[in-house]
Amino acid sequence: MPEETAPTAPTATPAAGTASGGPAPAGSWARSLGLGCLGCAGLLFVAVVALFIQLTWNSEDGTDLPRVAPEKMADRVFGHSQEAYDVLGFTRSVPPGAERVGVSTENTLDAGYCYDGGLLGLEDKTVDGAYRMSHTWALDHVPASQAVPGLRRLHQRLKDDGWKVSSYREGGQGKDWTLFVRRDDGDERMSFTWDPDRQYFIGGATAPCAYDPGWTDDGTDSYFPGDAAGSVRPPVLWPGRL
Numbered sequence: 001m002p003e004e005t006a007p008t009a010p011t012a013t014p015a016a017g018t019a020s021g022g023p024a025p026a027g028s029w030a031r032s033l034g035l036g037c038l039g040c041a042g043l044l045f046v047a048v049v050a051l052f053i054q055l056t057w058n059s060e061d062g063t064d065l066p067r068v069a070p071e072k073m074a075d076r077v078f079g080h081s082q083e084a085y086d087v088l089g090f091t092r093s094v095p096p097g098a099e100r101v102g103v104s105t106e107n108t109l110d111a112g113y114c115y116d117g118g119l120l121g122l123e124d125k126t127v128d129g130a131y132r133m134s135h136t137w138a139l140d141h142v143p144a145s146q147a148v149p150g151l152r153r154l155h156q157r158l159k160d161d162g163w164k165v166s167s168y169r170e171g172g173q174g175k176d177w178t179l180f181v182r183r184d185d186g187d188e189r190m191s192f193t194w195d196p197d198r199q200y201f202i203g204g205a206t207a208p209c210a211y212d213p214g215w216t217d218d219g220t221d222s223y224f225p226g227d228a229a230g231s232v233r234p235p236v237l238w239p240g241r242l
Contacts, residue, residue, distance in 0.1 A: 063116055065130055068210035070228040073133035074109050078234050080190055080205035081135050085237055087157050088150035088203075094137055094237035102200075106138035107237050111229035114209035129215040131225035134206040137237055142201040147194040151177055154192065163190070171196060184208060 085094075098106035114130035148170075155168055163181040166189075171177040177194040187208035194201045212228050 063127055063130075065114070065127070065209050065211050067213045069213055070111070070131070070133065070232050073131075073207045073210060074135070074229075074232040074234065077109070077133050077135040077205040077207045078237075081137055081203060082237060084154055084158075084190065084192070084203055084205075085137070086240060087154045088146075088201075089153070089240075090139060090142070090146065090150070090201075091239045092139065093239060094139065096234050096236065098138070102138075103140065104138075105140060106136060106202075107234050108136050109229045109232055109234050110134050110136065111225035111227075113225055127209070128217060129211050129223050130209050131212055131223075131228040132206060132209045133229065134204060135234060136202070136204045138203070139201045140199070142194065142199050144196060147177065147196070147199075147201055151179055151192065151194060155179055158190070 092105075094105045094107045096107050098104060098108055111131040111133050114127045114132050116125050116127050151170075155165065158179075158181050159165060163183050166180040166182050167178060168180070169175075169178045171194075174197065177196070179192040180189070181191075182189045189206045190204065192201070192203045212223070214231075215223050
């Protein structure tokens, strides 16, 4: 039986108008190059238009905010803190206010400015009438026997609830334990830090930006987000409410 041989590729037929498959006339190359340049220009135009639409859309996102009363945003951020406090398993109640910030217990509300990046996303200007509500709480005399299992438990619970973990670190000697989470493209955030040396635990929640319904733009008064926080007061942070 004769040996099998690998098939060979068919011989190409010379193109019409060329001798034995030689190079095409210069005019053909010029026409091909011209059409190619036109195609590149079209793709570039489409890319520029797409970029402009995206930048414009992002610019509108900076000021396309809902109108929400400070009381509702305060309830929202405090609710996140209360749920986290329950999961952490602390057994003390935290009254509103703070005697000594960074030392004593704390349970406070605050509000900051919202920013608009402009058409190209390169600006850093505030949005008049908009505020971002946040809640901060702290607990002193927190031993490792409470903080360590509590943070590990909270880390898992928040992931199960759909929060994205931005950072999680289990500290050691001289290093803090930290947990940072976010959702809704980062518009809503929570953070937790435990200092093992000082036995001090700090937690916080931040809500998305919103327009203050009580503010009207009459061209005479500037808007201060602190006014939104000043109109509300957090309730007592209670243990074991879940």
